[in-house]
Amino acid sequence: MSVKIVLDDQVTFLTDPVSPCAGEEFTVSWQEKNIGDEDSVQYQDIFDLDDQGSGDSKELRCEPLAVGESAKRSLTFTLLAGNYVMTLVINGQAPLTLGNVIIDECV
Structure with a gap:
């Protein structure tokens, strides 16, 4: 194999905070596991937040x-208000759609 x-x-x-505010940092974290039968080498993930072309x-x-x-694994983002689709590519595999995160204007 x-x-x-x-994933x-x-x-x-998860996102921290759970309900991010526009213009403020938030962190997206996920956990990965090697279910193969060989140790991996160093590899790359790509995490994408897309709101109809922005993000x-x-x-x-x-x-x-x-x-x-x-x-x-964790990455930190700062984005404008919007409804962002979260996609993760692990080690060059097909993208995983993780759902949406809504970033609101907070007061």
Whole structure:
């Protein structure tokens, strides 16, 4: 089977704070697991937040994962108000759509 890094189904992604405010930093975190039969080498994730063409995309260099090992990954964003679709590409695999995060104008 070789190396297979997946979104760890025991821990889903989350945003901190849960309801981000426009113009303020928030962190997106997720956990990955190597379910393959070989240790991975260093690889890259791409996390995308898209609101009909606006948003942000960031790359994250990930340290190797041994067989059966899990690791928490995090990225920080600052965005305008909007309804953003979250997409994650792990190690060049097909994109995973994780749902939406709504960023409001907070007072």
